């Protein structure tokens with residue numbers, strides 16, 4: 001291995017005593033391909049078969065904690081009959097030497113009624129979307145239990161941990177967002193009350209860990225930096241961080257499209273968002289940074305800013321199934337940074353991903369409803 005990359009391959013000890021072997025993380029990537037019960041399909045297996053080699057951590061794609069929250073084809077974690085699939089994901093990651101974290105999500109009002117198995121589409125505030133129902137107290141309690149139940153399934157399946165999907169406008173962020181949450185009860189209104197749903201989920205998952213005496217089971221939280229249209233800026237996200245660092249978490253994970261992006265509102269625009277978040281966390285938890293990093297040199301330079309303890313790679317992993325191998329062996333020039341139709345055999349994309357490319361649709365997760373169904 002080229003010695004200059006050694007810093008990326010240092011291990012990291014989480015606050016619960018678990019060691020992650022290096023700083024490289026496979027970012028959660030939805031590949032729009034799963035069976036009717038969330039199972040791995042032949043094309044999904046083909047896509048994932050070797051992509052974790054060399055990575056310390058693999059964060060699974062958005063995994064549905066409840067049928068009412070399904071918005072696209074993705075894995076499920078709401079029933080014991082899904083354990084064989086979850087175990088298969090675990091095996092895939094562990095065989096390649098990576099730890100596996102399941103990302104727990106619910107689409108809230110962005111769920112697709114034709115995918116929710118007859119369950120109503122739910123939201124903190126149903127007036128936001130036609131066909132969505134405002135969640136009542138019982139439904140909120142049930143939803144918190146659904147997140148905890150998914151963590152229980154994660155433990156039973158042999159996962160190394162779970163990450164709460166609190167970013168990108170899904171249910172957890174819908175509760176946090178003043179634009180999506182107009183409630184006036186315990187679960188909405190003031191900033192403090194808009195935190196209650198996500199804090200309750202963290203506590204419920206922590207209780208599951210305690211019940212199973214699994215303090216080594218990792219719990220992470222992913223958040224958006226700011227979403228002015230959703231009514232929150234960097235200022236609110238910094239206050240969210242202040243609340244999160246007091247909880248029994250092992251890491252924070254910010255969702256960025258560019259590692260070096262700067263704030264739009266609510267913070268010093270001279271600094272990058274990541275730098276500002278990292279300063280605010282002040283070493284209380286490690287942070288995963290992400291966004292438009294491809295080559296070993298780009299990843300190393302980003303890591304050496306010191307703004308994040310881990311670096312996640314999304315599109316680089318999609319285009320380069322052997323990314324870490326290429327970095328280790330000094331083949332930076334062979335790392336692909338843009339999609340090339342000549343190389344589709346190498347990418348092994350799923351049919352829905354290829355179809356989206358053909359139709360020039362944005363594959364990014366922010367617009368999954370625009371990705372066509374598998375043919």
Ligand SMILES: Cc1cc2nc3c(=O)[nH]c(=O)nc-3n(C[C@H](O)[C@H](O)[C@H](O)COP(=O)(O)O)c2cc1C
Nearest residue numbers: 027028029030061062291292313314315363364365
């Ligand atoms: C096809 C695709 C699927 C994604 N799926 C998810 C997902 O399931 N959960 C999530 O939190 N982020 C998801 N993301 C966002 C990525 O995790 C990552 O934050 C983003 O792609 C920026 O990193 P990159 O520049 O290294 O790709 C997805 C992105 C893409 C392109």
